[in-house]
Amino acid sequence: MRGKVMDVYIMGTKVDFKVEKERTIKDVIENISELVYSYGQSITELRVDGKIYYPTSNELGEISIDNVKNLEIETASFFEVSVSLIFSLIPYVKKFKELVKNKTLDQYQLEEAKQWIIDALVSSTDMVFVFSYNSEWIKTRNKIVSFLQDLSYNELNENPKLREELLNNLEILEVFLTDLTKIFERIENDGEVVFDSSIDNDISEMLELIDEISLDLQLGKDSDALGKIYEFADAFLDLFYYLNISVKFIRMHPDLYEKLKSYDFSKINETSKIIENIISAINQKDFVYASDLITYELKPQLEEIGNLIKEIREMISSKFYTN
Numbered sequence: 001m002r003g004k005v006m007d008v009y010i011m012g013t014k015v016d017f018k019v020e021k022e023r024t025i026k027d028v029i030e031n032i033s034e035l036v037y038s039y040g041q042s043i044t045e046l047r048v049d050g051k052i053y054y055p056t057s058n059e060l061g062e063i064s065i066d067n068v069k070n071l072e073i074e075t076a077s078f079f080e081v082s083v084s085l086i087f088s089l090i091p092y093v094k095k096f097k098e099l100v101k102n103k104t105l106d107q108y109q110l111e112e113a114k115q116w117i118i119d120a121l122v123s124s125t126d127m128v129f130v131f132s133y134n135s136e137w138i139k140t141r142n143k144i145v146s147f148l149q150d151l152s153y154n155e156l157n158e159n160p161k162l163r164e165e166l167l168n169n170l171e172i173l174e175v176f177l178t179d180l181t182k183i184f185e186r187i188e189n190d191g192e193v194v195f196d197s198s199i200d201n202d203i204s205e206m207l208e209l210i211d212e213i214s215l216d217l218q219l220g221k222d223s224d225a226l227g228k229i230y231e232f233a234d235a236f237l238d239l240f241y242y243l244n245i246s247v248k249f250i251r252m253h254p255d256l257y258e259k260l261k262s263y264d265f266s267k268i269n270e271t272s273k274i275i276e277n278i279i280s281a282i283n284q285k286d287f288v289y290a291s292d293l294i295t296y297e298l299k300p301q302l303e304e305i306g307n308l309i310k311e312i313r314e315m316i317s318s319k320f321y322t323n
Helices: 025-038 058-062 078-102 107-128 136-150 153-158 160-186 198-218 222-251 254-260 266-283 287-320
Strands: 007-010 013-015 041-048 051-053 070-077
Touching (some): 070 078, 078 107, 107 136, 107 153, 107 160, 198 287, 222 254, 222 287, 266 287
Parallel strands (some): 007 070
Antiparallel strands (some): 007 013, 041 051, 041 070
16 A cells, blocks of 8 residues: 655646556656646656656656655646747757758767757647648748658768758758747737637536536536536636637737627627526526526537637637748
8 A cells, every 4th residue: 555645736736646557757747748738738847856857857767656755847838838949949950050061960960950850840830830730831841851851861971962952951940940939029928828729628628517517407416516607607717818818919910800800799798697697597496597598508608709719819820820
């Protein structure tokens, strides 16, 4: 039987972590990563009893959780990680290009550079271009990645034209990365919120919560239903904040805002009134009316808001990610 289980903190907040089949810190991170990822976050750093590790460290597989008191996990949004990777690639590519020009590149350096550039470029752009996989940006990226994947050290040394082609691709990559940083500068204030994919997970959870409330009412569990509708109301406030930020962002670009003028935003404000009516109906034991409000008003409203948010994000991505 296990002794005291370690305390787990994510961004300084203690979480209720229950050991199932995990035996090492690596097992724990693999488990928690799925949850973190579903909220649009990525694990960036760990502290195991104060000692810092990266989430990909092989040492994590050798650390038994029985010997750990505290595990602290630092995360960052996909947007933050993407920006960080792009900015770190710029000096790296510049240095790599100098080695190619000076013909001082050995085989190990070539393979290492290829792997790092491909991994960082693909992962960062996949995060940012989540709605624009057919854009010219992705096409350019794929050409560069394909060239690097096929590049061999022996051919590079034997074929001067291949070296020139490599230099040309690296110059294209430098321009590509520089242009991306300009995009990040445009959206640095609200971009992280607008492109936060965790909102999709939030909406899915809210829809599941609606179904649970309806079931509780059918079973006569009004206290459970009431608790969950209050939980829904709190989640809706976060969703409303997200939507306000998104619309504010759209207003900065008149050509995009013009497309939203036909949408009746007053319906969103009515959602709070719907929630109040549901709470009132539950308190009065009118479960049939409460269920009707949930089924025919609240759920369709949430689905419509979800579609609106998706449309706004696609509009923004098309604005910034079309060459």
